[in-house]
Every structure is written in C-alpha cells, then in structure tokens.
Amino acid sequence: MSRSNNSSSAKDFLSDVEKRSHQNLLECLQCGKCSGGCPVASEQVPGPRQLVAEVLAGLKQKALSNPLVWHCVCCGTCLIRCPVQISIYRVSSALCEIAHEEKMAPSVPDINLFEVLFLKSVENYGRLKELRTIAEYNLRSGHFLKDVDKGIRLMLKGAISPVEIVKGWEKDKRVSSIFEKARKIG
Numbered sequence: 622m623s624r625s626n627n628s629s630s631a632k633d634f635l636s637d638v639e640k641r642s643h644q645n646l647l648e649c650l651q652c653g654k655c656s657g658g659c660p661v662a663s664e665q666v667p668g669p670r671q672l673v674a675e676v677l678a679g680l681k682q683k684a685l686s687n688p689l690v691w692h693c694v695c696c697g698t699c700l701i702r703c704p705v706q707i708s709i710y711r712v713s714s715a716l717c718e719i720a721h722e723e724k725m726a727p728s729v730p731d732i733n734l735f736e737v738l739f740l741k742s743v744e745n746y747g748r749l750k751e752l753r754t755i756a757e758y759n760l761r762s763g764h765f766l767k768d769v770d771k772g773i774r775l776m777l778k779g780a781i782s783p784v785e786i787v788k789g790w791e792k793d794k795r796v797s798s799i800f801e802k803a804r805k806i807g
C-alpha cells in the first residue's frame with residue numbers, strides 16, 4: 622500500500638471517530654491532564670491522552686484494541702480537566718461502535734460479556750437481576766467462583782434475595798419494546 626493511501630485511511634479513521642463522537646480531536650494539546658485524573662488508567666490500561674494520540678496518528682487497530690475503550694466508566698473526569706473540553710467517553714463509545722461494526726473481537730472480552738449480560742437483563746426484566754446476571758457471567762467467563770463471597774454477604778444483608786431464584790423472573794414487556802424500537806431506528 623502506498624504512503625498516500627496510508628495517510629488517507631488514517632485521515633478517514635480520524636474523521637470517522639470525530640464525526641461519531643462529535644469531538645474535535647485536532648484541538649488536543651496532548652497535555653495529559655485527562656490521563657492524570659482518569660480513575661481506570663494504570664500500567665495495563667493506557668490513559669486517555671494516549672488513546673487520542675493513537676486516533677490522531679490514524680493507528681486504527683491500536684486504538685480499537687486499546688483496553689481503555691472497554692475500561693472507560695464514563696465518569697467525565699477527563700472532560701472536566703481538559704482545557705479544550707474533549708470528552709473521551711464519547712471517543713471510547715465511538716471506537717466501541719466501530720469495533721462492533723467491524724466484528725472485531727473485544728480486547729477485554731470479560732467486560733464485553735458483562736455489558737451484553739447487563740443489557741440482556743434490563744431488556745428482559747426491566748432491571749438488572751443481579752443473581753441471574755452474575756451466575757451467567759461466572760459460567761460463561763469461566764470465573765466460576767468469582768465474587769461468590771460478596772454475593773453471600775449481600776444475601777445475608779438482604780440486598781439480594783435468593784427467593785427470586787425459586788420464584789423465577791418475570792419479564793417486562795414495556796422495556797423489551799423500547800429495545801425493539803431502538804433496534805429498528807438503528
């Protein structure tokens with residue numbers, strides 16, 4: 622592939638992310654104030670400054686597989702600290718969307734699985750059914766005993782009721798229909 626093709630696909634990627642996220646990433650000063658306040662940035666999860674740098678450089682595969690895209694908790698700290706008001710969670714959401722459309726395997730599969738199960742519970746039952754969701758998450762992720770101790774403590778305090786396992790779960794058609802309409806809108 623020629624150099625000009627490379628640079629035009631890098632520009633296409635940048636403008637696609639800017640369009641989807643409604644952010645002007647060219648204004649980024651690379652000051653790092655966002656990374657300094659990001660609660661999920663660590664040695665394993667690069668901070669938001671690096672994510673923006675990857676998008677600006679047109680490093681599509683690197684940006685799409687950046688773990689921050691999955692770890693971002695949409696807290697908005699980066700936006701508050703940014704001198705040019707760039708909202709990184711909008712950038713992360715745009716990258717998630719592109720990765721999903723391109724059928725890329727999520728770089729952090731466990732977070733993706735949890736998101737899928739969370740939304741499935743809300744769609745089916747109108748709210749998060751903790752026990753059911755966590756049981757399915759543990760089974761499907763292979764972390765069979767993950768957080769079992771916390772679950773038992775929550776049950777003992779009455780925050781989670783084991784009765785719902787016996788009673789089963791009632792579906793909430795009103796919420797399901799909202800999901801259905803959203804799918805039709807696309």
Ligand code: SF4
Nearest residue numbers: 649650652653655703
């Ligand atoms: S705080 Fe804003 S300007 Fe500074 S690196 Fe982060 S996104 Fe760029």
Ligand code: SF4
Nearest residue numbers: 659693694696697699
């Ligand atoms: S919104 Fe996401 S990227 Fe920004 S500070 Fe919070 S976790 Fe970090």
